[in-house]
Amino acid sequence: MVERNILITGGAGFIGSHVVRRFVTKYPHCHIINLDLLTYAGNLENLRDVEGAANYTFVRADIRDAEAMRRVFADHGITDVIHLAAESHVDRSISDPMSFVTTNVIGTVNLLNAAREAWKGAFEGRRFYHVSTDEVYGSLHDDSLFLETTPYDPQSPYSASKASSDHFVRAYGNTYKLPFVITNCSNNYGSHQFPEKLIPLMINNIRTNKPLPVYGKGENVRDWLWVEDHASAIDTVFHAGVNGETYNIGGHNEWKNIDLVHLLCSIMDRKLGRAAGESARLITYVTDRAGHDLRYAIDAGKIERELGWKPSITFEQGLERTVDWYLANTEWLEHVTSGAYQQYYQEHYAQR
Ligand code: NAD
Numbered sequence: 001m002v003e004r005n006i007l008i009t010g011g012a013g014f015i016g017s018h019v020v021r022r023f024v025t026k027y028p029h030c031h032i033i034n035l036d037l038l039t040y041a042g043n044l045e046n047l048r049d050v051e052g053a054a055n056y057t058f059v060r061a062d063i064r065d066a067e068a069m070r071r072v073f074a075d076h077g078i079t080d081v082i083h084l085a086a087e088s089h090v091d092r093s094i095s096d097p098m099s100f101v102t103t104n105v106i107g108t109v110n111l112l113n114a115a116r117e118a119w120k121g122a123f124e125g126r127r128f129y130h131v132s133t134d135e136v137y138g139s140l141h142d143d144s145l146f147l148e149t150t151p152y153d154p155q156s157p158y159s160a161s162k163a164s165s166d167h168f169v170r171a172y173g174n175t176y177k178l179p180f181v182i183t184n185c186s187n188n189y190g191s192h193q194f195p196e197k198l199i200p201l202m203i204n205n206i207r208t209n210k211p212l213p214v215y216g217k218g219e220n221v222r223d224w225l226w227v228e229d230h231a232s233a234i235d236t237v238f239h240a241g242v243n244g245e246t247y248n249i250g251g252h253n254e255w256k257n258i259d260l261v262h263l264l265c266s267i268m269d270r271k272l273g274r275a276a277g278e279s280a281r282l283i284t285y286v287t288d289r290a291g292h293d294l295r296y297a298i299d300a301g302k303i304e305r306e307l308g309w310k311p312s313i314t315f316e317q318g319l320e321r322t323v324d325w326y327l328a329n330t331e332w333l334e335h336v337t338s339g340a341y342q343q344y345y346q347e348h349y350a351q352r
């Protein structure tokens with residue numbers, strides 16, 4: 001069997017940690033190299049259960065550092081890349097767009113260059129898997145769905161940086177014949193998500209009786225997928241996807257923000273033994289996000305038809321598991337919301 005040394009970038013983050021755990025435990029014959037800078041969003045506590053595995057190595061490095069990327073390829077004989085490292089929060093991209101350019105665009109190009117140089121045109125059995133978002137397609141204002149052929153129309157600095165990185169990956173495929181696949185996934189939820197994103201932020205604020213900041217009128221729509229189903233889709237595409245192809249990933253599960261927040265409030269009322277309606281009193285409408293995309297919705301028909309992937313659980317099951325995880329891991333929440341996060345929270349929500 002060919003030895004595979006799979007570089008997973010951003011493996012200490014939310015989705016990356018689920019992908020690393022899945023690959024380390026499911027593929028003991030593969031060596032998994034988790035490369036992460038450990039920004040505010042990266043946390044090795046997410047991987048305590050696999051850190052001692054014989055087929056796992058952690059490397060702290062910055063994808064913006066081209067030389068460091070070359071070294072990692074050389075030191076570990078990298079045969080494949082699953083690239084997740086990124087700045088991922090739209091609100092932060094509005095206040096600091098440049099860090100999204102340097103990490104998401106330049107960081108991705110550094111990895112593409114490192115792969116191209118290390119693999120020297122011997123691309124047989126090599127793969128560069130770029131993990132992207134449905135936000136590159138822009139904002140829907142009718143009842144249509146994003147297809148793989150939908151023209152890119154990014155509307156936020158975050159989605160513009162991800163769109164740019166997708167274009168670079170395709171350009172390296174076309175120009176240098178670098179074997180690649182790209183997936184564009186809808187909003188993820190589940191355990192280990194940093195509580196600046198909607199679902200864990202609301203769970204944490206309900207738990208601690210803080211206001212629940214709903215942007216605008218709460219009418220924006222997002223399409224939610226359980227993170228472990230995203231990790232299973234990444235596994236499927238990594239092993240069975242066709243080079244040069246793009247696959248959309250989603251759960252056919254659209255929710256208006258305000259309806260989702262009410263659902264979370266009622267689940268939390270039940271779990272915390274509160275009277276029905278008690279948590280919903282915390283809902284507070286705040287100033288809308290600048291340029292707020294109205295609706296995202298994915299048509300995941302291609303990956304279902306061609307690769308046989310579909311979500312394994314319903315939204316109701318996923319939310320129950322997710323709420324249970326945050327309630328059982330309040331220490332994790334307290335660790336990640338201390339320090340720098342407190343400052344971000346004060347500054348971001350003070351303006352609303
Ligand atoms: P995250 O913010 O939780 O994690 C990002 C990880 O990247 C962190 O561990 C961070 O330390 C690391 N990182 C950041 N900058 C780095 C740098 N310069 N060098 C090395 N490591 C760095 O993000 P996430 O939600 O897990 O998203 C992972 C990927 O999936 C991203 O590429 C994102 O665009 C994409 N994605 C996310 C979603 C979602 O709903 N969260 C949906 C679709 C696609």
Ligand code: TYD
Pocket residue numbers: 089090091187196197198199201213214215218220221222257289
């Ligand atoms: P988010 O989790 O930041 O994901 P994205 O912007 O990438 O879709 O936000 C999901 C939706 O929830 C989005 O429409 C913005 C909204 N939102 C709020 O209403 N309040 C909040 O405090 C946050 C973080 C998001």
